[in-house]
Amino acid sequence: MPIQETQTNPQTEAQTVIAIAHLAHYFGTGELRKQVLYDIHLTISAGEIVIMTGPSGSGKTTLLTLMGGLRSVQTGSLQFLGVELCGANADQLVYIRRHIGYIFQAHNLHGSLTALQNVRMGLELHPQYTIAEMRDRAIHALEAVGLGDRLDYYPANLSGGQKQRVAIARALVSQPKLLLADEPTAALDRQSGRDVVTLMQHLAQEQGCTILLVTHDNRILDVADRIVAMEDGRLLIGENRE
Amino acid sequence: MLSSFRRRTWLGWLQLSHEPSRLLVALAGIAFADVLMFMQLGFQASLFNSNTRIARSLNADIILVSPKAKNAQNLSTFSRRRLYQAQDVAGVAQAMPLYSNILTWKNPQTRQDTLIQLMGFDPAQDVFLLPELNRQQDILKLPDVVLFDRRSRGRYGEAIAQLETGQFITTEAEGRTLTIRGLISLGASFGTDGSLMASDQTFLRLLPRRNPGSISLGLLKVEPGADVATVAAQLRQHLPSDVHVFTQAEFIAKEQNYWQKESPIGFIFTMGTAMAFIVGVVIVYQVLSTDVNAHLQEYATFKAMGYRHRYLLGVIFEEAVILAVLGFLPGVILPIGLYQMAARATSLPIAMTVYRAGLVFGLTLLMCLLSGAIATRRLQGADPADMF
Numbered sequence: 001m002p003i004q005e006t007q008t009n010p011q012t013e014a015q016t017v018i019a020i021a022h023l024a025h026y027f028g029t030g031e032l033r034k035q036v037l038y039d040i041h042l043t044i045s046a047g048e049i050v051i052m053t054g055p056s057g058s059g060k061t062t063l064l065t066l067m068g069g070l071r072s073v074q075t076g077s078l079q080f081l082g083v084e085l086c087g088a089n090a091d092q093l094v095y096i097r098r099h100i101g102y103i104f105q106a107h108n109l110h111g112s113l114t115a116l117q118n119v120r121m122g123l124e125l126h127p128q129y130t131i132a133e134m135r136d137r138a139i140h141a142l143e144a145v146g147l148g149d150r151l152d153y154y155p156a157n158l159s160g161g162q163k164q165r166v167a168i169a170r171a172l173v174s175q176p177k178l179l180l181a182d183e184p185t186a187a188l189d190r191q192s193g194r195d196v197v198t199l200m201q202h203l204a205q206e207q208g209c210t211i212l213l214v215t216h217d218n219r220i221l222d223v224a225d226r227i228v229a230m231e232d233g234r235l236l237i238g239e240n241r242e
Numbered sequence: 243m244l245s246s247f248r249r250r251t252w253l254g255w256l257q258l259s260h261e262p263s264r265l266l267v268a269l270a271g272i273a274f275a276d277v278l279m280f281m282q283l284g285f286q287a288s289l290f291n292s293n294t295r296i297a298r299s300l301n302a303d304i305i306l307v308s309p310k311a312k313n314a315q316n317l318s319t320f321s322r323r324r325l326y327q328a329q330d331v332a333g334v335a336q337a338m339p340l341y342s343n344i345l346t347w348k349n350p351q352t353r354q355d356t357l358i359q360l361m362g363f364d365p366a367q368d369v370f371l372l373p374e375l376n377r378q379q380d381i382l383k384l385p386d387v388v389l390f391d392r393r394s395r396g397r398y399g400e401a402i403a404q405l406e407t408g409q410f411i412t413t414e415a416e417g418r419t420l421t422i423r424g425l426i427s428l429g430a431s432f433g434t435d436g437s438l439m440a441s442d443q444t445f446l447r448l449l450p451r452r453n454p455g456s457i458s459l460g461l462l463k464v465e466p467g468a469d470v471a472t473v474a475a476q477l478r479q480h481l482p483s484d485v486h487v488f489t490q491a492e493f494i495a496k497e498q499n500y501w502q503k504e505s506p507i508g509f510i511f512t513m514g515t516a517m518a519f520i521v522g523v524v525i526v527y528q529v530l531s532t533d534v535n536a537h538l539q540e541y542a543t544f545k546a547m548g549y550r551h552r553y554l555l556g557v558i559f560e561e562a563v564i565l566a567v568l569g570f571l572p573g574v575i576l577p578i579g580l581y582q583m584a585a586r587a588t589s590l591p592i593a594m595t596v597y598r599a600g601l602v603f604g605l606t607l608l609m610c611l612l613s614g615a616i617a618t619r620r621l622q623g624a625d626p627a628d629m630f
Contacts, residue, residue: 070546070626097626098548108543110253112260117251124249125548131249154260170547 016082017178017210018044018067023076025062036062038233040076046177049201049211049223054230060214061182063230067212068180069096081177098125101171101209103181103200107163109155115142115166116151122170141169145199161192165199172203179204181213185220197223254560257533268529269569272606275522276573277580279515279602280594284581286511287598288590290498292431297494299428301371302338303470304477305493306460306485313500315359315433317342319456324485328460331476333468338367339457341445345438347415350422351401358394359434362445369461375426375439382441386448390422393429394436395589416448430589432507460485519609526565526613530558534620546626555618562614566607573606574599 025037036059044050054060065071066078066085072093073086080096088096101122109118119138123129129137142151145165155163164184171179181200185193197213197220204211213224221227229236258265296314297305306328310318325337341362349356363369365382381387392402401411402425411422428437446454464473470489477487488496502508534541541554574594581592 065627068546094548094550097546102543102546104543106539108539110537110540110543112253112257112537113251117256121251121544122547124251127249134249 015045016043017046017048017080018042018212019077019079020067021077023063023066023073023078025059025066025071025074036233037066040235042228042235044210044212046210047205047208049204049213049225051221051224051227052212052214052230053216053221053227058230059233060230064180064182064212064214067178068100068102069093098174099176099178101174101176101179103164103167103171103179103184105183105186107155107160107167107187109163109166109170111155114152114154115147115158115169118155118166119170119173122173126174137173138169141173142166144203145169159192160188161196164188164192164196168196168200168203172207172209175207176209179209179211181211183215183217184213185215185217190219193217193220252560253557255564257537257557258561258564264529264532265568268526268565269572271525271529272522272565272569272610273571273573273576275518275525275609276570276602276606277576278518278521279605280573280577280598281580281584282511282514282518283598283602284577284584284592284594285590286508286515287595288588288592289432289501289507289511291591292429293433293501294494294497295429295431296437297490297497299370299372300340300459300461300490300493301368301463302461302490303464304334304462304474305488305490306462306477306481307488307493308458309484309486311486312504313433314342314431314497315344317458319452319458320460320485322455322457322460324481325457325460327481328462328477331473331480333464333473333476334462335465335468336367336463338364338369338461338463339442340369340459340461341442341452342458343445343449343452344434345415345448347420347438348413349396349398349401350411350413351399352397353413356396357435359437360388360440360445360448361437362440362442365441370439372426372428378424378426379439381423382439382444384421384423386418386444387421387423387440388444389424389426389439391428391430391436391438392425393427393589395430396435398436418448420448429591432501432505432590436589519605522606522609523613523616526562526610527616529565530561530613530617531620533561534558534617535623538620538624541621541624542626542628545624551621554621554624558614558618558621559611562610563607566603566610569610570603570606574602 020040020042023037023040024035026033026035028034040063052060066073067080069085076086078085083096085096110121113121116138119141120134123134123137139151142148145168147162147165150158150162155166158166179200184196188196200211201223293314306320306324308318308320322339325339328334329337343360344357345360346355347358348354365379368376375389378389382389390405404411405422405425413420413422426439430436446452464470474487474489481487544554578594581594585592
């Protein structure tokens with residue numbers, strides 16, 4: 001079921017990609033019910049690169065899964081491009097997910113698919129592309145991450161940095177409005193980590209894509225427009241670097 | 243619809259072909275289950291086919307048989323008078339008696355005592371629809387002369403070769419000397435190793451305790467244009483209840499029913515087929531569930547990207563169908579050779595039929611889809627919320 005886009009004025013509404021207000025979240029039921037997020041307020045504008053830091057267990061990952069439509073929003077309001085995720089049904093969540101790029105700590109590429117086929121999987125969900133277009137776009141995306149000569153390599157034959165670059169190509173190939181990245185550099189050495197983040201920054205700017213990046217890695221904080229910190233389920237006021 | 247089909251990445255096939263050794267093991271397992279099913283079904287079909295062969299080659303529209311008869315080897319007897327009475331019924335053109343008994347004779351080649359089915363009839367009448375027999379049955383008028391079934395099971399090779407050259411062979415049964423003067427083709431069954439054809443006179447001389455007035459089967463021909471079912475119904479009314487009236491089709495069905503229901507053999511083959519099916523389900527389930535487990539992380543990623551649960555179900559069923567088709571190929575080729583081996587060893591008619599190949603393919607598909615359906619339960623573990 002298609003979603004009613006509530007954008008009345010695209011010029012101004014499109015500015016805000018994520019709008020979170022009074023968001024709280026609980027795990028467990030009954031006696032074991034435990035609150036993990038408290039009264040979160042966060043607004044992210046189009047094209048912004050936001051880095052979220054905080055100790056493990058602070059609720060960063062939970063917040064990320066809620067924004068990505070991977071978990072149902074319980075209370076409060078969470079809007080993605082003006083679409084309310086609180087109370088959204090399964091179809092709506094699937095629709096949301098198709099417009100978000102994900103980059104995980106592990107590359108999570110499919111081992112039985114070549115780099116090209118993996119990237120193509122990011123396009124297959126969007127029926128507007130023809131078979132030839134899917135191929136062209138996937139090749140282009142891999143060239144953009146510097147892997148134009150590795151199209152038919154299986155993930156097992158690529159280095160860690162190369163795999164993460166394929167994952168970036170897969171996440172960005174369908175030109176999502178939002179890229180959610182969870183510790184994308186955690187499994188990489190200093191140089192490849194740096195390269196991956198620079199690449200993400202560069203490509204996202206090219207496409208006008210908003211990035212929310214969760215990391216512990218202090219070496220990459222400089223790419224952020226804004227840094228927000230989580231602690232004990234609460235969002236601390238972020239510093240604006242601009 | 244078609245274009246979305248063509249857009250689709252054939253993930254199931256790519257997953258399977260990416261690990262050829264696992265695929266080969268899976269295909270070997272499916273082929274094994276298929277071969278087992280083919281052998282069981284083949285033996286079962288040959289059981290029905292071989293045991294109804296006598297009934298099918300009788301030259302009769304309506305058959306009278308004792309109510310105590312169990313199968314073609316165990317026909318019991320009834321009074322010949324019933325045959326004469328049957329001729330009173332309008333529409334009955336001809337009535338012929340057939341005597342049948344299991345005989346102990348000396349195998350002409352090994353000189354060992356063996357069991358064989360002896361059938362006696364009037365050589366002046368064509369009791370069987372076997373052209374080879376009908377051509378030769380005049381010689382049966384000579385005393386103690388028999389015709390021998392060349393497709394009998396047992397060590398008869400040299401004797402048959404000798405008969406093929408036109409030589410006669412003598413042997414003994416019940417203290418009399420028998421002369422085999424020719425060959426016919428009928429074939430062994432689960433009930434008998436083979437058969438001997440003799441005149442009614444020879445039959446009664448060999449088995450002096452059999453009363454000429456007690457016959458095994460009464461074979462009736464109806465007049466041209468008469469309705470067999472109507473005549474049979476009239477016969478049932480006319481004849482006392484110490485004899486059963488069957489049309490030939492009913493008689494064949496009764497014979498098949500005996501082997502299917504009353505003999506343990508039919509049940510054994512059905513159970514064998516079911517066991518092979520279950521073995522196949524277990525093998526395919528193992529392969530598919532291992533595959534799902536190995537790809538849970540990737541599946542969860544796909545779900546996060548916006549693929550629906552049913553897409554992943556589709557991948558598993560795609561794998562199931564591919565396994566069924568690829569596993570069936572060796573599974574249908576191997577039994578063709580095995581059937582020939584089995585046919586040689588048992589003298590039973592076993593061969594591949596299109597119907598059976600279709601049936602086993604259907605079962606293979608069902609087997610793989612069933613396993614796939616069980617394996618999809620593992621997909622519940624693919625939760626995109628656990629990905630971050």
